[in-house]
Amino acid sequence: MNRAKHIAIIMDGNGRWAELQGKKRVKGHEAGAEVVKTITTYCSKSSEIERLTLYAFSTENWKRPRLEVEFLMKLLNTYLKNELPVYLENNVRFESIGDIKAFSKTLQKTIKMVEEKTAHCDGLIQSLALNYGAQDEMIRAINTLKDSKGDVTLEMMSDALDCKHNVDLLIRTGGDHRLSNFLLWQSAYAELFFCDTLWPDFTPKELEKIINKFTKVERRFGGLK
Numbered sequence: 705m706n707r708a709k710h711i712a713i714i715m716d717g718n719g720r721w722a723e724l725q726g727k728k729r730v731k732g733h734e735a736g737a738e739v740v741k742t743i744t745t746y747c748s749k750s751s752e753i754e755r756l757t758l759y760a761f762s763t764e765n766w767k768r769p770r771l772e773v774e775f776l777m778k779l780l781n782t783y784l785k786n787e788l789p790v791y792l793e794n795n796v797r798f799e800s801i802g803d804i805k806a807f808s809k810t811l812q813k814t815i816k817m818v819e820e821k822t823a824h825c826d827g828l829i830q831s832l833a834l835n836y837g838a839q840d841e842m843i844r845a846i847n848t849l850k851d852s853k854g855d856v857t858l859e860m861m862s863d864a865l866d867c868k869h870n871v872d873l874l875i876r877t878g879g880d881h882r883l884s885n886f887l888l889w890q891s892a893y894a895e896l897f898f899c900d901t902l903w904p905d906f907t908p909k910e911l912e913k914i915i916n917k918f919t920k921v922e923r924r925f926g927g928l929k
Contacts, residue, residue, distance in 0.1 A: 705919045708873040711747065712757040712887050712894070715740070716878030717902030724902075730775045735904035737783050741790060746908035748794040748828040752915075755829045755869055757801070759886050763837035766806075780834070781811050784818045791818070795827030801866035802836030803844070831867065838888035841866050865889060873918045875911075877903045895921050 715736060722732030740758060747753045761776060768776075784798075791798055798818045805812070815834070845864035849856050862868055871887055871894040879900040883891065897914050899906075 706872070706895075706921060706923055707752050708915050708918050709753065710755040710757070710869050710872050711753060711915075712759075712871045712874045712891065713743070714759045714874070714876040714878075714884060714886055715903040715906075716876060716880060718904060720878070721902040721904040729772060730779075732904055733776060733779055737779060739904055739906055740783070741787060743906070743908060743911060744796060744828070744830050745790070745794055746911065747830075748796050750828075753828060755831065757831040757833060757867060757871070757887065759836070759884075760832045761802075761834050761836070762885060763802075763835055763840050764885065777808065777811055781814050784814050788818055788821060791822045791825065791830070795825045796822065797825040797827070797829045798822045799829060799831050800834045801831055801841070802834045803840065804834055806835050833867075833886065836866070837885045838883075839885055842889060862889070870894070873897065873915070875899070875914060877901050877906050893923070895923065 718732035718736040719729040720732070721735065722729050725731075740760075744756060747756045760780065765776070766773060787798075790796075800815050800819065804815055807815070842865070844866075845861060848864050849860060852860065867887060867890055869890065871891045874883075874887070874891050874894040875897045876882075876884075877899055879898070879902075881898045883896075887894075895918055897918070899910065899914070901910060
């Protein structure tokens, strides 16, 4: 039986969820942040799940309207500060992946503060992909390795990436069937699940159903059984 040790989720559908209810898109992001808390808490209770990586803000998201981007930055800062007690209560270690240097000094300070204050937690690791793009991640990794002596190995490349852990189960909500530049290297042999549910409506029960399906998938990793 497969173990979903590393689950990665593309949290899609916040804006559409809000628009369908006649609300501003930012209300969808607020609702989505609450689901992040719910799903993270659920995963923290599982002895099987070791790591949860969530696609929070991509390198392409800067193209969105300025006011929406500014709101997302404020929401992220507030979310992290408010979630610190929840992380500690549930023994969750927080980490970020991506190039956070593009964020304000205030937001960078908050990210680092939460990472430091949860560093001792040894339960679930919640990783937020912030200003993250897999292509950008790989280019930055290549640049750190370009002066290496000898040939670059798979192990060297993996170790140079922001996320050094292979994904077992990758889920995308919202109905689209694409990876959108998320964990391309780490998802080489991930099992992919796509659901129509918009992220603010995604529940632990639906996640549990997906995990149960995942446990029954035959994973061959290019070989034969």
